[in-house]
Amino acid sequence: xxxxxxxxxxxxxxxxxxxxLAKGEPGALGLKxxxxxxxxxxxxxxxxxxxxxGVHFLADDPPDTIAQKALRVNLSDLAAKGAKARAYLLTAAxxxxxxxxxxxxxxxxxxxxxxxxxxxxIGGDTTKTPGPLTxxxxxxxxxxxxxxLTRAGAKPGDDIWVTGTIGDGALGLKARRxxxxxxxxxxxKAAERRYLTPEPRPTVGKGLVGIANACxxxxxxxxxxxxxxxxxxxxxxxxxxxxxPLSAPAKAAVACGALAHAELLTGGDxxxxxxxxxxxxxxxxxxxxxxxxxPLTRIGEVAKGPxxxxxxxxxxxxxxxGRGGYVHF
Amino acid sequence: xxxxxxxxxxxxxxxxxxxxLAKGEPGALGLKxxxxxxxxxxxxxxxxxxxxxGVHFLADDPPDTIAQKALRVNLSDLAAKGAKARAYLLTAAxxxxxxxxxxxxxxxxxxxxxxxxxxxxIGGDTTKTPGPLTxxxxxxxxxxxxxxLTRAGAKPGDDIWVTGTIGDGALGLKARRxxxxxxxxxxxKAAERRYLTPEPRPTVGKGLVGIANACxxxxxxxxxxxxxxxxxxxxxxxxxxxxxPLSAPAKAAVACGALAHAELLTGGDxxxxxxxxxxxxxxxxxxxxxxxxxPLTRIGEVAKGPxxxxxxxxxxxxxxxGRGGYVHF
Numbered sequence: 001x002x003x004x005x006x007x008x009x010x011x012x013x014x015x016x017x018x019x020x021l022a023k024g025e026p027g028a029l030g031l032k033x034x035x036x037x038x039x040x041x042x043x044x045x046x047x048x049x050x051x052x053x054g055v056h057f058l059a060d061d062p063p064d065t066i067a068q069k070a071l072r073v074n075l076s077d078l079a080a081k082g083a084k085a086r087a088y089l090l091t092a093a094x095x096x097x098x099x100x101x102x103x104x105x106x107x108x109x110x111x112x113x114x115x116x117x118x119x120x121x122i123g124g125d126t127t128k129t130p131g132p133l134t135x136x137x138x139x140x141x142x143x144x145x146x147x148x149l150t151r152a153g154a155k156p157g158d159d160i161w162v163t164g165t166i167g168d169g170a171l172g173l174k175a176r177r178x179x180x181x182x183x184x185x186x187x188x189k190a191a192e193r194r195y196l197t198p199e200p201r202p203t204v205g206k207g208l209v210g211i212a213n214a215c216x217x218x219x220x221x222x223x224x225x226x227x228x229x230x231x232x233x234x235x236x237x238x239x240x241x242x243x244x245p246l247s248a249p250a251k252a253a254v255a256c257g258a259l260a261h262a263e264l265l266t267g268g269d270x271x272x273x274x275x276x277x278x279x280x281x282x283x284x285x286x287x288x289x290x291x292x293x294x295p296l297t298r299i300g301e302v303a304k305g306p307x308x309x310x311x312x313x314x315x316x317x318x319x320x321x322g323r324g325g326y327v328h329f
Numbered sequence: 330x331x332x333x334x335x336x337x338x339x340x341x342x343x344x345x346x347x348x349x350l351a352k353g354e355p356g357a358l359g360l361k362x363x364x365x366x367x368x369x370x371x372x373x374x375x376x377x378x379x380x381x382x383g384v385h386f387l388a389d390d391p392p393d394t395i396a397q398k399a400l401r402v403n404l405s406d407l408a409a410k411g412a413k414a415r416a417y418l419l420t421a422a423x424x425x426x427x428x429x430x431x432x433x434x435x436x437x438x439x440x441x442x443x444x445x446x447x448x449x450x451i452g453g454d455t456t457k458t459p460g461p462l463t464x465x466x467x468x469x470x471x472x473x474x475x476x477x478l479t480r481a482g483a484k485p486g487d488d489i490w491v492t493g494t495i496g497d498g499a500l501g502l503k504a505r506r507x508x509x510x511x512x513x514x515x516x517x518k519a520a521e522r523r524y525l526t527p528e529p530r531p532t533v534g535k536g537l538v539g540i541a542n543a544c545x546x547x548x549x550x551x552x553x554x555x556x557x558x559x560x561x562x563x564x565x566x567x568x569x570x571x572x573x574p575l576s577a578p579a580k581a582a583v584a585c586g587a588l589a590h591a592e593l594l595t596g597g598d599x600x601x602x603x604x605x606x607x608x609x610x611x612x613x614x615x616x617x618x619x620x621x622x623x624p625l626t627r628i629g630e631v632a633k634g635p636x637x638x639x640x641x642x643x644x645x646x647x648x649x650x651g652r653g654g655y656v657h658f
Contacts, residue, residue: 027374029479032561033545035410037376037477045356045366046375048418048452048469081364089377091465123377131460136420138467140377141364148366150358216362232361 013126017107018090025087025120036122038087044142047083058176063102064109065196066135071113072200073219074139076271079205080217082149083141087122091136093129117202147209154214154233154276158302161285163201163273163294165247166222168194170267171259175249182256187249194247198271203292208275211284215275221268223321226309229276237276238310239300241265241319262321265311276302342455346436347419354416354449365451367416373471376412387505392431393438394525395464400442401529402548403468405600408534409546411478412470416451420465422458446531476538483543483562483605487631490614492530492601492623494576495551497523499596500588504578511585516578523576527600532621537604540613544604550597552650555638558605566605567639568629570594570648591650594640605631 014031022028027037040046061069071088078085090110094103114120119139172195174180175188183191200217208215214229222244230237244265246254253259277285282298289296300312311319343360351357356366369375390398400417407414419439423432443449448468501524503509504517512520529546537544543558551573559566573594575583582588606614611627618625629641640648 033410033479035376035406035412035477037374037410037472039374039474040369045368046469047364047366048377048467077364081362081366083364089467093463129460129463131458131463134422134458134460134463136465138377138418140375143366145368148364150362 013103017103018121018126021107021110021114021121023120025122027087028120028122031121031123036087036089038122038140040142043145045145045148047078047081047141047143047148048138061196063105064112066133067106067109068113068197070135070137071110071119071139072198073271074137075117075119075202076198076200076217076219078139078141079200079202080149080215080273081141081143082147082205082209082215083143084206085117085119085139085141085202087120088137088139090121090124092124092126093131093134094126095131095133096128098133117200144209149205149208149212149215149275151214151216151229151232154229154235154237154302155278156235156302156304158213158276158278159282159298160226160237160239160300160302161275161277161296161298162218162222162245163204163296164199165245165250165295166218166270166272167250167264167267168247169198169269169271170221170263171250171253172196173267173269174259180253180258182258183249183253187252190247191249195269198269200271201273201294204273204288204294204296207288207292208273208277211281211288212275212277215273218270218272218274219268221266222270222274223266223309223311224268225274229274230307230309233276233302234307236303236305236308236310237300238303238312240312242314243297243299245295245297245299262319266321342432346432347450347455350436350439350443350450352449354451356416357449357451360450360452365416365418367451367469369471372474374474374477376407376410376470376472376477377467390525392434393441395462396435396438397442397526399464399466400439400448400468401527402600403466404446404448404531405527405529405546405548407468407470408529408531409478409544409602410470410472411476411534411538411544412472413535414446414448414468414470414531416449417466417468419450419453421453421455422460422463423455424460424462425457427462446529473538478534478537478541478544478604480543480545480558480561483558483564483566483631484607485564485631485633487542487605487607488611488627489555489566489568489603489605489629489631490625490627491547491551491574491603492533492625493528494574494579494624495547495599495601496579496593496596497576498527498598498600499592500579500582501525502596502598503588509582509587511587512578512582516581519576520578524598527598529600530602530623533602533617533623533625536617536621537602537606540610540617541604541606544602547599547601547603548597550595551599551603552595552638552640553597554603558603559636559638562605562631563636565632565634565637565639566629567632567641569641571643572626572628574624574626574628591648595650
């Protein structure tokens with residue numbers, strides 16, 4: 001590459017901040033080589049996920065949480081596939097204003113999450129940019145041959161389930177921007193934490209292999225993401241607004257009028273899993289919830305009929321989400 | 330992600346320009362899912378390579394060649410590992426000024442190279458950016474278990490070889506910038522073509538598995554890259570300047586004084602392979618050259634002694650490259 005003037009600095013930067021993150025994975029070659037290798041276990045496919053995150057952070061977010069969010073968003077995608085994350089590649093375009101203190105915190109955030117989620121940095125690149133911070137992470141995981149969960153496969157009669165609580169990404173972003181004045185300090189902090197460091201659900205995703213007919217993670221907003229399942233599976237999906245689980249801060253925000261219920265169901269950035277599973281699997285799903293200690297809540301069902309998502313009020317009247325009663329995709 | 334305002338446009342953009350590039354690879358899931366999978370063949374490791382290329386293009390380079398260069402730089406890294414490229418992920422941060430015509434050309438360039446190099450787009454992401462165009466490609470390849478070529482492993486007595494010709498990357502960049510007035514139009518065009526669309530050497534790389542002791546691709550400049558091998562293998566490397574193969578445009582540029590010989594050997598961006606192989610493998614290397622129709626030239630040898638690279642003039646006097654006789658790393 002022609003980026004010669006930065007070259008020495010780049011090598012030192014990698015050696016200092018990133019090579020320590022590659023320890024323990026022989027395929028990473030100490031980040032000293034141009035490529036890495038991974039030996040998949042017998043009977044497993046390799047799955048990959050990539051995201052570019054140039055414009056998805058607030059400029060003053062703490063560097064350790066920026067790193068963790070970039071990684072976790074990718075781990076969440078792998079979790080939704082039923083894959084066990086193994087490793088990741090990081091490429092970073094760093095604005096010239098970024099200093100060693102920032103990088104130290106950034107690398108510390110990654111180190112913490114590597115331990116927690118059992119992944120190792122195996123490669124990538126860094127460069128300087130006159131533009132904004134741009135991070136790109138490719139996470140690599142393993143999933144049993146042919147068993148990867150996808151958005152296709154939801155069948156009429158299936159239940160719709162979600163992990164954890166919905167709407168905290170949107171709530172947290174508002175809190176972080178300071179536009180939620182009605183909330184208590186404790187609730188505001190909890191909401192901000194969810195926005196800064198979402199909680200991927202790898203143990204649930206892995207457990208759903210062989211149980212769920214379709215699965216994804218909630219990144220665009222629950223209603224839009226269920227729309228992806230509806231479209232790809234060619235089914236209708238109905239959910240009951242009151243059954244969608246909310247966190248205590250989200251309930252408080254709705255109660256004090258700081259946020260509409262609909263904003264929580266369409267806001268995105270939740271990184272919870274939403275999935276369709278046959279009714280016959282209810283006992284298995286509940287047992288998975290106990291084993292993983294992750295709340296799993298049934299919020300609706302899959303039906304025949306025109307592809308789309310309907311959100312129902314008590315009494316089963318359709319609530320107007322988007323245009324005309326329900327949202328088409 | 331919170332990039333909501335661009336979301337619809339992004340889906341359409343992917344469907345229009347990039348989904349066609351994913352055809353034929355079932356693991357890509359039509360680019361409609363959050364992740365992809367690959368089934369490695371029995372007895373093979375998966376190798377990955379990533380590069381960020383935000384500042385490595387001239388703003389007016391043709392979009393099809395920008396795409397091809399970004400892809401080929403990664404294919405070159407895999408070639409240097411002895412890996413057969415299988416697929417790639419593309420993440421692009423697109424400045425708002427980029428229009429459909431630009432994207433059409435960009436995707437056409439990728440399509441052409443996919444066919445030529447036998448790879449398929451299997452995932453990634455696009456977003457808009459207020460900064461410069463940023464491309465990130467992760468190429469994924471297969472290499473027989475434990476056989477990946479690395480920078481380590483060069484042994485005293487080994488020959489040093491290179492593919493093709495050296496220095497055309499530096500020459501082409503100068504030509505493209507218009508700072509090579511002495512060159513004929515034909516030579517200038519040939520040099521520019523080499524800068525815009527370097528030629529990866531996958532067939533040679535694959536053939537070197539089991540033959541070469543160390544290998545890499547020339548991206549930082551021949552002398553610096555041989556320095557990487559010297560350092561990682563803990564050996565000394567000597568090359569003869571006159572034996573380094575030059576293209577006709579490069580010879581003409583040196584002859585007319587437009588460029589020093591040393592600039593060609595240190596310029597980078599060549600994406601030729603440089604490798605160390607035992608003397609006993611000379612016949613095999615020559616037969617590989619015939620089979621692949623890629624010129625392979627012996628330019629020096631590996632020796633014991635202090636780690637570093639020495640460039641020799643006729644009569645074996647050391648030519649001062651960098652500081653003091655030879656370059657340390």
